[in-house]
Amino acid sequence: MELFVNQVLAGISTGAIYACMALAVVMIYQAIDHLNFAQGEMAMFSTFIAFQLMQWGVPYWWTFPLTLIISFAGGVAIERALFKPLGNAPVLVHVAGFIALFAIINSVAGLTWDWTIKQFPTPFGNAPFLGSQLISTHQAGMIGITFLLLVLLFIFFRFTRVGLAMRAAAALPESAKLVGINVSWMIALGWGMASGIGAIAGILIAPVVFLEPNMMGGVLVYGFASAVLGGLSSPFGAVMGGFLVGVFENLVGTYIPGVGNELKLPIALALIVTVLVLKPGGLFGRVAQQRV
């Protein structure tokens, strides 16, 4: 029993990493209706910006908002410069754009800050959380911030006019224009917000996985998986998906003989495929209902 509880706790703490990234994935999905493969690299780059600011002697609590603002502006700029000109090009063209962006950001980060791994500080410390060896105060803080972000996003999308306009612009751009919404800027805003959330994810993940240009590779795959599992239309689902993937992966590794660490990943992903076959909208996603 104690082993079980411990493994669940350990799963929750890795799940927090996935949940954080999944939130950023859902955010961009809400804005542009597809996934951004360069999302992880954008988050990594934001984390390097935070790292650089701290190197220059900016205190942590100034670094945090500054990085957010820079990342938001960067996200908007990427959309304006790269994806707005693509306009109504087919999805595959956009995918090629995402992959190019991925490679460019990865290389630029490598050239600027080299490929060695770096320590990244945490504001929460690394002491055991409430006496548990399995969750550190950093991971507890990360879970807290993930939920705070979730609540803020919920309020933004549900109760503000801009949030409503963004949902409308993503769902049906043509109709959105006809009620007077500037769809093009809504998409740019979505990019900015996704980039900002990615920056928060990166800053929270870096103390755990260490900072280096490839730090997000695995995390983004899990983030995608979590978002898809929970439902791409639901920020809440994405966070829950993150924790579920984390916990499930740990339990499978512990209890199914012969799985161990090596096979955790494929088994977790197999579970996701199974869930999606049974429930294509994800566990918490709203399936669009339509009368025919």
Added chain:
Amino acid sequence: MSTMLSIKDLRAYYGQVQALHGLTLSINEGAVTTLLGANGAGKTTTIRAVCNMVRSTGSIEFQGKSLIGKSTESIVQYGIAHVPQGRGTFTTLSVEENLQLGAITRKDKKAIGEDIEKMYAYFPVLKQRYQQQAGTLSGGEQQMLAVARALMLRPRLMLLDEPSFGLAPLVVRDLFGILKKINLEDKVTILVVEQNAQLALELAETAFVIETGRIVMSGNAKEIASNEDIRKSYLGY
């Protein structure tokens, strides 16, 4: 009566294909005008050109201001509401959110709330379903929602693209009755594009008949409806 919308020598293109060949028409303030014609004549293209949703040249003036080259979302700010073909319902959002979106360019929060209540009075079925996903509404209910969404703008001019499409005859009667009421009580000028010529001519005061991208006939709706030659050759009933 003064002219509200004046279209002159309008040419519109889909890629290489020219859909309108120098179309001219004008709409009087406070009137209900209908644009009739067969499939592919250019009815939809005409009102899409007003909102700059197709590439077009010529002159389109709304109350003396040119609309050519203005973006679709900025044209809404003039008080032009467009109910598109297929209704343009935000199917994944709730009925009430759809109504709020109609007023998204307005700042007067309190009046928006009152207008939503007013829409529920016009269309009681929407009130019963206000929290439901709009995609679950029937075709007729979605058309009512689309009209209500357009009215939430408090428009001066409302453009309707085939509001009768796919609806049962009784539902169409209801809907046209409400359009008449909106025209009289809320002083909304209406341009309605229709294939159902008989009904549209009952509602409208003025009619234009369009054929292969040109206006071929215009005049008083009653006269056009009573002229058997026109009816048989252009309107098919």
